[in-house]
Amino acid sequence: MIDALVIVVLVATGALAVLGIGTTVRNRPPGRVHTLAVGAVEALLVIQAVIAAARVFGGVPLPESTTFLIYLVVSVCVLPIALQFATAEPTRWGGTVIAVAAIATGVAVLRLQGLWAAGGV
Numbered sequence: 001m002i003d004a005l006v007i008v009v010l011v012a013t014g015a016l017a018v019l020g021i022g023t024t025v026r027n028r029p030p031g032r033v034h035t036l037a038v039g040a041v042e043a044l045l046v047i048q049a050v051i052a053a054a055r056v057f058g059g060v061p062l063p064e065s066t067t068f069l070i071y072l073v074v075s076v077c078v079l080p081i082a083l084q085f086a087t088a089e090p091t092r093w094g095g096t097v098i099a100v101a102a103i104a105t106g107v108a109v110l111r112l113q114g115l116w117a118a119g120g121v
Contacts, residue, residue, distance in 0.1 A: 001055075002048075005048050006113050009041070012040065013102045013103070013106035016041050016079075016098065016102040017098075017100075017103050018099075019037055019095070019098075020034070020095040020096060021095065021096065021099045022095070023094070023095030024099070028092060028095070029090030029094050029095075030090065030095055030098060034083065034086070034098055035083065038079050038083045041079060042080060045075055045109075046076060049075065052072055062115060062116070062119035063115075063118055064115055067115060071111050071115065074108055075108040075109055078105050079098075079101050082097050082098055
């Protein structure tokens with residue numbers, strides 16, 4: 001994995017979490033800004049997933065490659081599902097749903113980095 005991309009993804013998920021909490025505090029449902037923000041973070045996650053999967057399938061040895069690939073898929077899937085859930089019935093808590101998903105995605109990315117580092121790559 002590319003360390004700089006991991007840092008960018010972590011900052012982006014943190015900013016998305018702050019945006020979601022801010023929306024909840026302001027008592028507003030999620031809107032177009034949230035959709036665009038989730039899309040931007042998702043684009044970063046897809047780039048990271050493509051690069052990491054290509055390297056794993058290209059022969060980079062990892063002690064737990066199956067676990068790594070599962071975390072990779074989860075990191076890409078969580079935010080779109082949360083956005084759908086948050087906007088299906090717009091309430092003030094939609095922002096919190098997005099924030100929790102952003103935090104969970106950040107944790108998954110940290111775990112991915114840990115698994116990658118354990119491989120000595």
